[in-house]
Amino acid sequence: MGDSNSIVFFGGAGVSTESGIPDFRSADGIYNMEYSYPPETILSHSFFMEHTSVFYRFYREKLLHPSAQPNKAHYALAELERRGKLDAIVTQNVDGLHHKAGSVNVLELHGSRNRYYCMKCGMKYTMDVVFATDDVPKCDCGGMIRPDVVLFEEMLDQNVIERSVRAIRKAQVLIVGGTSLNVYPAAGLIQHYNGDMLILINKTETPYDKYANIIIRDPIGETLDAAIS
Numbered sequence: 001m002g003d004s005n006s007i008v009f010f011g012g013a014g015v016s017t018e019s020g021i022p023d024f025r026s027a028d029g030i031y032n033m034e035y036s037y038p039p040e041t042i043l044s045h046s047f048f049m050e051h052t053s054v055f056y057r058f059y060r061e062k063l064l065h066p067s068a069q070p071n072k073a074h075y076a077l078a079e080l081e082r083r084g085k086l087d088a089i090v091t092q093n094v095d096g097l098h099h100k101a102g103s104v105n106v107l108e109l110h111g112s113r114n115r116y117y118c119m120k121c122g123m124k125y126t127m128d129v130v131f132a133t134d135d136v137p138k139c140d141c142g143g144m145i146r147p148d149v150v151l152f153e154e155m156l157d158q159n160v161i162e163r164s165v166r167a168i169r170k171a172q173v174l175i176v177g178g179t180s181l182n183v184y185p186a187a188g189l190i191q192h193y194n195g196d197m198l199i200l201i202n203k204t205e206t207p208y209d210k211y212a213n214i215i216i217r218d219p220i221g222e223t224l225d226a227a228i229s
């Protein structure tokens with residue numbers, strides 16, 4: 001893939017597990033951990049509105065991972081973009097690690113834990129606001145501050161979806177990594193790919209294995225690192 005141009009990378013939770021961020025849906029992921037409500041419930045819009053304090057407690061403990069650093073996969077993708085070979089990264093992750101590794105054109109389907117805004121006046125905040133209090137962060141205007149991430153029951157940003165579809169349509173090479181492609185809208189987006197070099201990097205089988213030109217089961221960090229050297 002080092003000789004290819006117009007690569008688009010589509011990634012999921014598996015890209016960040018090597019950074020110490022557990023995969024939401026894997027057997028040992030946070031979905032199986034003890035909490036008084038299931039994570040799908042806590043991370044829903046209605047739960048956020050009704051039990052904002054509990055939401056933020058869970059969010060701080062299980063989701064933020066403020067000290068997580070990019071791994072080899074993030075750095076390799078940033079390097080491919082610098083070399084003019086990679087056009088875009090479409091990610092399901094909210095950890096912001098692609099930006100931190102130096103990538104520029106990153107389409108974050110589910111938003112980012114690094115961005116926050118006041119629900120009343122729209123004022124923007126950074127992650128620091130979450131640690132400025134032990135409870136629900138509040139704006140100077142009195143409004144509640146929420147993370148700019150897509151919660152369960154909420155719609156994805158249509159603009160981000162459209163840009164993702166355009167990038168995937170134009171791609172010569174599509175690398176899909178660290179996702180089982182079972183989660184909406186991943187599978188639907190992949191269907192827009194028209195090229196003839198679909199590379200799947202995932203530890204387990206995916207419903208798209210039969211369409212892949214290359215399937216790689218090795219760890220994604222090592223795999224992408226080898227591709228740039």
Ligand code: ZN
Binds near residue numbers: 118123140
């Ligand atoms: Zn405000």
